[in-house]
Amino acid sequence: MGVSVCSFNVNSIRSRVDLIVRWLTEKRAVDILCFQEVKCEAEQFPHDKFEALGYQSVVNGQKRLNGVAITSRLPLEDIKTEFGDDMLDREKRLIQARVGETVLLNCYIPRGGPEGEERHAYKMAFFDALRSYVEKLLKVHDKVMLLGDFNVALTDLDVYDTEVFEGAVGFLPSEQAKMEALLQSGLNDCFRKLHPDEKAFTWWDYRTAAIWRDEGMRIDYILGSEPLCPALENIEVDLWTRRRRSPTPSDHAPLVARFKSL
Template sequence: MGSISVCTFNVNSIRSRVELILRWLNEKRPVDILCFQEIKCEAAQFPAEAFESLGYHVAVNGQKRLNGVAICSKLPLEDVKTRFGVEILDGQKRLIEAVVGETAILNCYVPRGGEEGSEPHTYKMAFYDALRDYAEGLLRRHEKVLLLGDFNVALEDQDVYDPDVFEGAVGFLPSEKEKLRALMAAGLGDCFRRLHPDERAFTWWDYRTAAIWRDEGMRLDYLLASEGLCRELQAIDVDLWTRRRRSPTPSDHAPVVATFGSL
């Protein structure tokens, strides 16, 4: 097998989005490894057959009506993990891990959080601390590591359409940025910025304001890779095809797709 494409996509309900995703895969962009967040269903309700019919292996860590993550891979999934031995990481279904080739892939749906001082904000901060601790162990065990998903933080001013608009907003708080930077400091590079250091590109746009058509968005979705894997990175972009559909109804996120020479 040549180059391998890997996608992170917050689908905001997989059962509502499966028709659109299959159209995207068949008509626009075949992808080797799909990592979904916010699937909003238990494993038994995940439309596994639709992906298996296209040759994917499927692994799911699902939760009724909320959260949930899944990996669908054309390459075999080994050592699939849905529990991590830490209460805050296991309490809600926000993580799934698998080894593909030589690469450990950890698919993450970080909590949205809330205003400073609120319980949701405290939860998000604690989740990030536990995620960093876990990532450090993963990086010790594997040379090639890929943490990807919806991290619910826009890291830099260029990751939002207008920093003044987002001043003090959830997802752009200094405390949140500090936690994401600390996670990356464990030994993970931002694949998008590696190849596009100055480009403004967003992955989420508010449904309520038709923001996609004015490109008034935030970059909340990332592929973070260890140096050993960053060296294999060939291309990465935000694919707007699904987000710009009017029917079937799109997610409020767009997929980010990276191509690696090998995993």
């Protein structure tokens, strides 16, 4: 039957939980959900809503900002929310768990800012720390999946119009270089594995109703180590939640991959 894995920046889990429950019950029953920007502490996470559907949830939460969670119908083991690195632990942006033979690392990369500003420097340093951590992880585990909101559109294929995004945060050459270095640590972009030339986006600006013109960016990724790639069967952006008018959706859509096994 395979295992489905989802990366989804929900932009406040408590604001989206009813829509997510509808998606899971009416559209597709995903096995493992990796959420970013849950924007709540662990005790405020709607564990009960997911437990009612057969999921367990682990959370690395933060009040009003950031926060990541893994919600799974499969057993989660070796949960990790602290990584022993100030850059990775300063804000709640990372959570790790093992499912079967596969280590899942769910991340929310800082959005950053214009070059020369402190938030840009923080984003660059976070990428460096994450790459170093992933390299160490890959020395111990064959199957590693890093997924989440990376806040970087890697190539021209990942934005609807390169002229619109030229010089914009999320499409800066310095950010793309850090993303490429992360991939070079031993990870594969699962979407590009199966869709090498396709334009498909995961984020659309709320303010301009961009979803209806498909004027977006692909900034959410599922990355897998080489031993995971033969098991990859399918990966797609599911637009069902993003196209809802009520309840109000996130500005991201879920990215869902199916693997033969983990």
